[in-house]
Structures are given as structure tokens and as C-alpha cells.
Amino acid sequence: MNPAALAPSAVNVGAVAFLFGLVVGSFLNVVVHRLPRGESIVWPGSRCPACSRPIRPYENIPLVSYLLLSGKCRGCGAPISLRYPAIELLTAVLFAAIALETGLRIETVLRCGFAALLVAAAAIDAEHRIIPDEISLGGLAAGLALVPIIETLEGAAYLSALLRSFWGALLGGGLLWSVGFAHARLSTALGRTFEHWPGEGASLPGPGSLDYWTWFPGLGFGDVKLLAMIGAFVGPAGVIETLLAASIAGLALGIVSALVTHRWNSPFGFGPALALGALLVVLVPHPSLLH
Structure with a gap:
């Protein structure tokens, strides 16, 4: 036969x-x-x-x-x-x-699992404005552990695959953290307060405060961890492309949200935009994921 x-x-x-x-x-x-x-x-x-x-x-x-x-x-x-x-x-x-x-292929299972994590993160962030650590950090650990193994089964060198996954996670988390940190410090310099602090005269955090390093207006630390997770799967090149696609997607989602709600200053989570950008990297034939 x-x-x-x-x-x-x-x-x-x-x-x-x-x-x-x-x-x-x-x-x-x-x-x-x-x-x-x-x-x-x-x-x-x-x-x-x-x-x-x-x-x-x-x-x-x-x-x-x-x-x-x-x-x-x-x-x-x-x-x-x-x-x-x-x-x-x-x-x-x-x-x-x-x-x-x-x-x-076994790569298909990994990509589908990655997509499922992104769907869950986007849906939760859209509804609750949070991204649970079980998804972001759990997905980060899964990516660092599984992607090098899958790439090795596909013919790549394990150490090379591990380093690509590691640097992708580091770049993803570090890049978005840097953007948020710079924005937050600029807001501090201009004398703005953060919405989540109670009271009109709430003081701004100092360098000794955890909030000083991990909370940024308009950008949650959950987004930082989510992009780190994404980086573990797509590698450094995929992180850059994800962030570019997410910026465009975030603008589009913001416009649609404003047209629907008739509120042009209503905040919304960046997680769905990051997830959409990462899904484009997964769905479009791409050398930065498992290749």
C-alpha cells in the first residue's frame, strides 16, 4: 500500500x-x-x-x-x-x-498551546484589566523549558535554541519594562499621580518603593511579564515584530473602543494588543519561532 x-x-x-x-x-x-x-x-x-x-x-x-x-x-x-x-x-x-x-508535527502542538495562552491572557485582560501570573509566568516557564526541546527535535542545536528563547524572554520583559519605566518617571517629573493611588494628594513613590519600579500609568507590570512569555516562544526578532504589531493593533483597538463607547480617554488593557501581535507572528510563516 x-x-x-x-x-x-x-x-x-x-x-x-x-x-x-x-x-x-x-x-x-x-x-x-x-x-x-x-x-x-x-x-x-x-x-x-x-x-x-x-x-x-x-x-x-x-x-x-x-x-x-x-x-x-x-x-x-x-x-x-x-x-x-x-x-x-x-x-x-x-x-x-x-x-x-x-x-x-510536534511543533503544531506547541504553537497551539502558545495560542491558547494568548487567548486566555487577552480575554482576562480585556475583562478584568489584569494578566494572572499563572498565565504569564507559567507560560514563560513553559516556553523556556519546551521551546528548546521542540527545536532540538526539529533539528536545531539545544544550546542555541535555549539561548534564543532566553534572550527573547529577557528582551521582551526588559524592553516593555524600559518603556513603561521611562513613561512613569516622566509622569513623576511632571508631577502627575497614578490613578490607582487613593486621594487627590497621594504622594509619588520613591526609588525605595516597589511601585517605583513595577507600576506604570497606562501599562501594567502584567504586560511586561506577558511580553517576556511571548519572547520565550518567538525569540528576540519575534519580540520586536510583536511589539510593532501590538502598537498598531492597540491604536486600532483604541479607536474602535472609543467609537463604540463614545469615550476617547477610556483606558484599556494592552494585553489584547500584545496577544494579537504575537498571534500574527505565530500564524504568518516566520523564522523566529521554532526555526
């Missing part, structure tokens, strides 16, 4: 990745809802946020259940947020696109 006849076609690989992405997207919804609230992502099982009614397995089928339930809880009739089907569909599309580009 011709071995080529047994090889899965690109369409089949993409279809399987799409279905797997739906399942992962459903789990990411649990992460997005529970992690910022300090709840376990494992126990208890899925429940309606409004009435706490347990969701039965046949009511928890990605995309399908949302359509069959007309976007409402079967028990109390409370509307189900559009975020749930949106994350499921987005994750499925990303997984399929990655699989169609890279094929049936």
Missing part, C-alpha cells in the same frame, strides 16, 4: 485541530471566568454564573449548546455571555490555521 495514501490530508488535520480547538476553547472559558476570581479551574464542575445550577454535559457542547439553548441558561433563563462561543470559535480557528500551516 502506498504510504502516502495513509497520510492524513491537510483538510483532515485542520478539521481535527478545529474540533480540538473547540474543546480547548471551552476550557479556556473556565480559566477566563475563574482564574481572576481566585477559584479552582478544576473543581467544581461548570455552573451557571447567575443561578449556580450545574451545567449538564449535553448543555456544555462547544458552540452547539449555545445555539440550542438560544444563548440562555436552561434553568434561570439568564443570558449566556457571547464571550463563551466567541472564545470557543476563535480558539478553534486559530488551532486549525496553525495546523494547516505546520501540518502534523
Whole structure:
């Protein structure tokens, strides 16, 4: 028998990745809802946020259940947020696109995992204006540990791959930290205060304060850790391209947000823009990720 006849076609690989992405997207919804609230992502099982009614397995089928339930809880009739089907569909599309580009390889699994981390970080930051350390620092550790191994299996030298991942993380965190630190110190020099400090006459932090080094107006330290995580996966060149793409994406998202809310000075998290920039690096054939 011709071995080529047994090889899965690109369409089949993409279809399987799409279905797997739906399942992962459903789990990411649990992460997005529970992690910022300090709840376990494992126990208890899925429940309606409004009435706490347990969701039965046949009511928890990605995309399908949302359509069959007309976007409402079967028990109390409370509307189900559009975020749930949106994350499921987005994750499925990303997984399929990655699989169609890279094929049936171990690299595909790593890229899909990276994309899942980005989706979760973006969704949480958009809703809560935070990026949990479980995602950023956990992803950073995973990137530093796994990327060199995967690259070695793909034929690269382990030490070279490890250094590329390490320098990517260092550049990602250091570059964004430097931008935020310079902006914060300029604000301090101009006599501005930070919004999160209570009181009109709140004092500005001195160099001996942790806030002096880790909090910047308009830029959270979570963004710094997120770009460090991204750098561990995409390397130094990918960090630069991610930041450039994120700057453009952030401007576009800001304009859209202003048009929708009619508020031109409303702050929003930079995490979604960073995630979008990194996803472009992942989806577009690129030499800085696992090559």
C-alpha cells in the first residue's frame, strides 16, 4: 500500500485541530471566568454564573449548546455571555490555521498551546484589566523549558535554541519594562499621580518603593511579564515584530473602543494588543519561532 495514501490530508488535520480547538476553547472559558476570581479551574464542575445550577454535559457542547439553548441558561433563563462561543470559535480557528500551516508535527502542538495562552491572557485582560501570573509566568516557564526541546527535535542545536528563547524572554520583559519605566518617571517629573493611588494628594513613590519600579500609568507590570512569555516562544526578532504589531493593533483597538463607547480617554488593557501581535507572528510563516 502506498504510504502516502495513509497520510492524513491537510483538510483532515485542520478539521481535527478545529474540533480540538473547540474543546480547548471551552476550557479556556473556565480559566477566563475563574482564574481572576481566585477559584479552582478544576473543581467544581461548570455552573451557571447567575443561578449556580450545574451545567449538564449535553448543555456544555462547544458552540452547539449555545445555539440550542438560544444563548440562555436552561434553568434561570439568564443570558449566556457571547464571550463563551466567541472564545470557543476563535480558539478553534486559530488551532486549525496553525495546523494547516505546520501540518502534523510536534511543533503544531506547541504553537497551539502558545495560542491558547494568548487567548486566555487577552480575554482576562480585556475583562478584568489584569494578566494572572499563572498565565504569564507559567507560560514563560513553559516556553523556556519546551521551546528548546521542540527545536532540538526539529533539528536545531539545544544550546542555541535555549539561548534564543532566553534572550527573547529577557528582551521582551526588559524592553516593555524600559518603556513603561521611562513613561512613569516622566509622569513623576511632571508631577502627575497614578490613578490607582487613593486621594487627590497621594504622594509619588520613591526609588525605595516597589511601585517605583513595577507600576506604570497606562501599562501594567502584567504586560511586561506577558511580553517576556511571548519572547520565550518567538525569540528576540519575534519580540520586536510583536511589539510593532501590538502598537498598531492597540491604536486600532483604541479607536474602535472609543467609537463604540463614545469615550476617547477610556483606558484599556494592552494585553489584547500584545496577544494579537504575537498571534500574527505565530500564524504568518516566520523564522523566529521554532526555526
